Amino acid sequence: MSDWFTIDKIDNDTFIISEYRHWEETHCYLLNGDKKSLLIDTGLGICNIYDEVTKLTDKLVTAVATHIHWDHIGGHEYFPDFYAHGEELNWLSGEFPLTIEQIREMVVDRCDLPKGYDVNTYKFFQGQPARILKDNDTIDIGGRRIQILHTPGHSPGHMCFWEEGKGYLFTGDLVYKDTLFAYYPSTDPAAYLNSLERIAALPVKNVYPAHHSLDIQPEILTRMRDSFKQIKADGKLHHGSGTFDYGDWAVCL
Numbered sequence: 001m002s003d004w005f006t007i008d009k010i011d012n013d014t015f016i017i018s019e020y021r022h023w024e025e026t027h028c029y030l031l032n033g034d035k036k037s038l039l040i041d042t043g044l045g046i047c048n049i050y051d052e053v054t055k056l057t058d059k060l061v062t063a064v065a066t067h068i069h070w071d072h073i074g075g076h077e078y079f080p081d082f083y084a085h086g087e088e089l090n091w092l093s094g095e096f097p098l099t100i101e102q103i104r105e106m107v108v109d110r111c112d113l114p115k116g117y118d119v120n121t122y123k124f125f126q127g128q129p130a131r132i133l134k135d136n137d138t139i140d141i142g143g144r145r146i147q148i149l150h151t152p153g154h155s156p157g158h159m160c161f162w163e164e165g166k167g168y169l170f171t172g173d174l175v176y177k178d179t180l181f182a183y184y185p186s187t188d189p190a191a192y193l194n195s196l197e198r199i200a201a202l203p204v205k206n207v208y209p210a211h212h213s214l215d216i217q218p219e220i221l222t223r224m225r226d227s228f229k230q231i232k233a234d235g236k237l238h239h240g241s242g243t244f245d246y247g248d249w250a251v252c253l
Contacts, residue, residue, distance in 0.1 A: 019043050083129050154182060
């Protein structure tokens with residue numbers, strides 16, 4: 001299973017751990033500080049991300065998810081010190097709006113599974129976070145401070161992580177190239193626009209999404225914001241209005 005993860009280096013203290021053998025191409029990010037390390041998202045949980053993380057840091061690792069969806073918390077079981085946003089605590093205690101059978105179907109969908117993997121053993125992580133996060137909280141890992149931005153839209157407790165010192169913005173499922181999802185009941189198209197307006201105003205140098213292409217530039221933040229504003233102006237910023245395609249990205253409402 002050693003070829004399940006792909007590791008890329010952003011700088012000497014920041015790494016991308018990717019799962020390219022699943023169609024969602026989930027990216028997790030390891031930020032190493034002077035005192036501890038922060039792992040943003042833990043992937044699908046098909047293979048053990050902890051084994052990869054320990055190759056990249058010898059410090060205590062805190063895990064934090066951009067949001068409580070299976071493809072972002074799959075490896076949380078290996079990190080007892082994890083944080084979560086207060087708006088999604090119920091999803092960590094048995095109230096996620098999909099069944100385990102539905103989740104397992106999506107886990108194996110268009111996936112080059114490791115030989116011998118049994119999806120019937122797959123579990124949706126449940127647990128109590130060591131810290132409940134809220135908007136504008138900061139996480140200090142020693143020499144690096146990461147600000148929590150509550151950015152609902154894709155999910156109620158979705159967070160982006162802003163490291164002003166480096167100009168890094170980790171956007172989770174709020175921003176990436178490909179089709180953004182804002183059509184199921186737990187999404188909020190109006191909140192999505194508000195969140196895009198907020199992050200588009202930041203002096204971002206590098207955008208790090210949770211899925212698909214890593215060739216993504218900060219200018220996409222303003223393009224997405226402006227497109228959402230136009231959708232709103234046209235009276236279509238609501239569930240059921242369809243898919244809007246802008247070339248290198250789209251949104252399904």
